[in-house]
Amino acid sequence: MKLALNYRLILVILSLVAIVLGGTMFVGLVCSIIYKEQEMARIFFSLMAVFAIGGYFGIRVFKRGLKIQSVKIRDGILSVTLCWVFAAALGAIPYLLAGSHSSFIDAFFEAMACITTTGSTLVDNLTELPMSLLFWRQLTTWIGGIGIVIFAATIIPMLGFGAANLVGAETPVLTADNIRARVSDTARAVVLLFLVFTAIEIVLLCAGGTGIFNAFVLSFSCMGNGGFAAYQPGLAFAGNLYIETVIGVFCVIASMSFVSYKLLLKRRIRDFFKEIEIRLYLIMLGIVCALTVIILAAFGTYEGIGEAARHGIFQTISFATTAGYSSTNFGSWPKAVYWLLILVMIIGGCSGSASGGIKVARAAVAVATIRRSFYKRLHPNAVVAVKLGDRTVSADRVSSIASFMMIYSVTVVVSCFVLSFENMDAETTLGTVVAMLSNTGLVMGPGNALGESFAGFSQFSRLYASILMVAGRLEMLTVILLFTPAFWRPYR
Numbered sequence: 433m434k435l436a437l438n439y440r441l442i443l444v445i446l447s448l449v450a451i452v453l454g455g456t457m458f459v460g461l462v463c464s465i466i467y468k469e470q471e472m473a474r475i476f477f478s479l480m481a482v483f484a485i486g487g488y489f490g491i492r493v494f495k496r497g498l499k500i501q502s503v504k505i506r507d508g509i510l511s512v513t514l515c516w517v518f519a520a521a522l523g524a525i526p527y528l529l530a531g532s533h534s535s536f537i538d539a540f541f542e543a544m545a546c547i548t549t550t551g552s553t554l555v556d557n558l559t560e561l562p563m564s565l566l567f568w569r570q571l572t573t574w575i576g577g578i579g580i581v582i583f584a585a586t587i588i589p590m591l592g593f594g595a596a597n598l599v600g601a602e603t604p605v606l607t608a609d610n611i612r613a614r615v616s617d618t619a620r621a622v623v624l625l626f627l628v629f630t631a632i633e634i635v636l637l638c639a640g641g642t643g644i645f646n647a648f649v650l651s652f653s654c655m656g657n658g659g660f661a662a663y664q665p666g667l668a669f670a671g672n673l674y675i676e677t678v679i680g681v682f683c684v685i686a687s688m689s690f691v692s693y694k695l696l697l698k699r700r701i702r703d704f705f706k707e708i709e710i711r712l713y714l715i716m717l718g719i720v721c722a723l724t725v726i727i728l729a730a731f732g733t734y735e736g737i738g739e740a741a742r743h744g745i746f747q748t749i750s751f752a753t754t755a756g757y758s759s760t761n762f763g764s765w766p767k768a769v770y771w772l773l774i775l776v777m778i779i780g781g782c783s784g785s786a787s788g789g790i791k792v793a794r795a796a797v798a799v800a801t802i803r804r805s806f807y808k809r810l811h812p813n814a815v816v817a818v819k820l821g822d823r824t825v826s827a828d829r830v831s832s833i834a835s836f837m838m839i840y841s842v843t844v845v846v847s848c849f850v851l852s853f854e855n856m857d858a859e860t861t862l863g864t865v866v867a868m869l870s871n872t873g874l875v876m877g878p879g880n881a882l883g884e885s886f887a888g889f890s891q892f893s894r895l896y897a898s899i900l901m902v903a904g905r906l907e908m909l910t911v912i913l914l915f916t917p918a919f920w921r922p923y924r
Contacts, residue, residue: 438507440494445511446518447490453522454483456571460526464564472564475529483522506919509910516902520544523572530565537895541886542569544898547576548905549786551659551756551873554887554894563645570652576905577656577686577786578626621697622690630655633682640674654682657786659756659873673742676759680749687753687781688713708821709782713792720776721748724769731766744769752776754788756872774863777870788871788904790840797825797833839908843869847900854893868900869908 457480464472523543524536533539538554545552546569555561561569630651637647653659688710695704705711721744728740743760750757751773762773780789800818807816817824847865854861867874886894903911913919 437510438498438504440498441507442511442514443494444491444498446514447487447494449515449519450483450487450490450522452575453519454480454487456568456575457483457526459571460564460568463567464562467563469562469564472530472562475526476564476568479525479529509913509919512906513902513911513914516544516547516905519547520898520902523547526565526568530562532561532565535891537891537898541894541898543572544901545873546570546572546658548871548901549573549576549656549658549754549788550868550871550901550904551653552868552886552897552901553873556887567645567649570649570658573656573658574626574630574652575656577658578622621694625690625693625697626655629682629685633678636678637675640672640678642675650679651682654679654755655686655786657683657686657753657755657781657788657871659750659758676742676746679757680746683749683753683755683757684717687755687785687787689782689784691784692782708823709793709796712796713782716776716779716792717749717752720752720772721745724748724772727766727768727772733765748773748776751872752779752781754780754870754872756867756874758874770859770863774866777872778866780870788869790836793820794833794836796820797830798837800825801830801834836907836909839912840869843900843903843908847896850896851893854889864897865900868897869904871901871904 457476461473461476461480464470464476520540520543523546524533524539527533527539527542528536532555533542541552542554544550551573558566633651633654634647637650638644642650689707692704692707692710695701695707724744724747725737725741728734728744729737734740734743743762746757746759747762749755750759754777762769778789779795780791781787783791783793797818797820800820804816804818808814818830819825844862844865847869848858848861851861851864856864863874866872886897889897899911
């Protein structure tokens with residue numbers, strides 16, 4: 433019996449990814465012409481032509497005879513995962529041709545860090561890279577923030593079949609129902625909002641004196657929650673309170689649900705802030721910021737409370753939004769702050785946002801489930817529902833979230849074992865694993881310098897870290913399902 437996977441459909445979707453990447457090459461080409469980088473212009477022009485033409489003919493060939501009105505769940509799961517892997521594989525080519533990375537694994541790591549908005553790098557001195565390559569690198573981070581799948585969802589309906597299951601495979605459980613209703617409308621709204629927010633940030637950063645180039649690359653990175661910059665360390669304008677404030681505010685904006693942002697388009701501002709996940713997220717952010725500042729002040733890390741507040745708040749926002757910007761050497765901070773930052777990095781931002789982590793909604797449901805367990809222990813006969821705010825969470829979703837938490841924990845333990853062969857200390861190993869799964873991207877641990885790259889890791893660890901990046905970006909279960917026999921078993 434044949435495996436019931438629609439390979440034609442999957443190949444059409446991958447062809448769309450090639451066209452999207454070809455479009456980014458055009459931007460790189462324009463930038464290389466502006467900065468008179470002839471070699472990069474040839475590279476971007478060649479790749480733009482190959483990706484665009486290849487994607488166009490791919491759609492023409494594989495769409496022929498394709499008769500389907502909806503994407504089945506198994507097709508969606510495989511398509512989503514392959515979209516990110518294929519995008520990273522294509523995105524690795526410019527690095528190889530430019531000579532910035534010596535092997536495909538290194539280039540693949542760099543591209544995956546961009547497309548998953550993780551923000552890790554293997555380049556010790558980013559200023560040595562061509563300006564156009566840096567600009568294109570940031571652009572792919574921005575596109576990753578929106579999601580290549582969301583881009584595809586605006587085009588796929590035009591090809592004659594739906595995309596609800598395709599987006600549902602990538603979307604956290606608590607927002608999937610809303611998105612399935614009108615996926616193409618949601619995708620268009622997401623693109624519009626990202627464009628508007630990015631444009632506003634570019635204007636504000638230019639007003640702060642960053643210059644046009646840095647305003648663009650910082651805005652792309654910030655809205656994608658990638659934490660990338662065109663220099664080392666992660667934030668060249670550390671010391672400029674205005675720039676730090678703008679970046680911090682837009683990191684928070686990018687870490688909140690794009691489904692909820694549709695309320696803003698309808699001018700329902702009060703309803704937006706009534707969303708339980710957004711309220712919980714902002715409360716968590718406020719509490720952790722306050723704790724971080726108090727601890728830094730108590731330990732005398734900085735001379736005054738002002739400096740402690742400035743660095744503490746910015747760095748907490750950087751970790752909680754999984755952006756991963758570095759404005760100071762937080763490796764020398766008290767251990768209590770280190771574990772606070774690890775905690776908020778694991779939780780991450782809101783469901784359906786550009787940030788990584790397990791998401792606030794899942795964490796809130798997990799806490800509510802534990803609280804119900806305590807209550808049931810005291811009142812065995814009571815019937816108590818798990819609620820998120822005033823909304824009851826179904827038993828299936830509670831079970832799904834519990835399974836996710838277990839899989840996440842096991843993945844962290846196994847990954848720590850795998851990376852332990854690098855002979856790093858336990859804190860650095862754990863921090864690195866969590867940073868990869870949360871798409872934060874910083875090298876964390878004692879003795880790590882500000883803005884340090886992942887160049888010290890072996891080739892195997894870099895490839896394994898790339899797998900962790902895509903697993904974290906696609907909510908774990910989507911990727912892990914591909915390694916189960918049941919996924920590949922033919923329908924009966």
